[in-house]
Amino acid sequence: MKNIYNKVKHIAVCVFLIAAASSCDNDIQDIGGAQQNYNTVYGMLKANSNLSTYVKAIELTGLQSTLDTQDDYTYFVPSDATFDAYLVANGYVNDIGYPDVNLVPVEYLKQLVLSHVVKGVKKRVAKLEGVEADYLETGEYSTMANALNPDLYLLGINVTNGVLKVNGSDKPASGLDYYGTNGFINVLDNVIELTPPAPVITSLSQVLASPGDVLTIIGQNFVKVKTVKFGSTEAAFTVESKTELKVTVPADFDSYALIVVETEFGVSAPSGIGLKYLLYEDSLKGWGWGWGGDITWQSTEKVSRGTYAIKKVAEAWSGLFMHSDLLLNAADYQFVKMSIFPTESTKIMVTINSDTADSSKGTTVTLVAGQWNNISIPISALHPELLPEGKFDSVFIQEFSGGTITPGSVLYIDDLGFL
Incomplete structure (x- = not known):
């Protein structure tokens, strides 16, 4: 991101923004057709022709008096081209197909405007040698929208080698950090939305x-x-x-x-x-075997529900295999479910495809020590397309920490079945 710092009161109006111009000591660049001096950041917003859509949004929401103050501000403002593209993408277009910010619901537009403003600080991006200033650092910032609605996400800032990326953007911000008497304006190539995603x-x-x-x-x-x-x-x-x-x-x-x-x-x-089908409740509805450590099929030491659970001494890469009395159709189920209590944090590999410890046919799950881990594994994660005729009759569980588990650790397994 290129940055221009207003070091002196002298103004030079330039027609185009070019990288080489940032080296001028006594000049300040044109930033959208406006001459800049010691104006407030709100005044800079109004004066710049390439930020007019955002300014219009401020006016439509009645936020002029809220933002036109002498407090310190750091703005992250989408350029007109960026804002207009956002309006088109979200269907805010007039009868002839042009983007129209007037069509955005006022309450949402207000949240959108305030999501681009951090109040109480004035921070620039690129560090200038010999210039003392507050600088933006990578992290999360609370915006003026967060103050009104604490359920909103915080603003995500990433600054690496003087390059600013905002709110998950995969591209650098497109504009300069424009300096005013009470803050900075950073011009973005994305519109900030702090709305929480789906649960x-x-x-x-x-x-x-x-x-x-x-x-x-x-x-x-x-x-x-x-x-x-x-x-x-x-x-x-x-x-x-x-x-x-x-x-x-x-x-x-x-x-x-x-x-x-x-x-x-x-x-x-x-x-x-x-569960639609319970393979292990207080006993195994079938038969099984294990290796790399003792296995007790009906242990009372640690039980999630009922009277018994499986106790498996877990050495590195040890495992157990459970075979069902019934041949099951994978299309009838959505999840493999089980409760597992590990005495040590570890990872397991689970598959329904075979008993050959083939991890390409299964999935791994990380277990938290000292508590029952209630696990739901989607059947789709266990590669049902590899099952002969889409049928299966076994569950294979292998210790999969990579050899870091302490010999003698224990896995207790209960309520294993299919939904």
């Missing part, structure tokens, strides 16, 4: 459940939650935080359901509770 469910506190049970749903982006559904049934819920929900299993819950969380910003991918 994500990462885990449930239980593999199996009964009506009335209170589950904990762990995930991300639980902001302005509208519903939590078990299948088509809405469940009572409480938002504990952006990453945790408490939900009561509905009265009409049978034995399994797919759970989805809906917020104002989207719907999560489903996560399953319950």
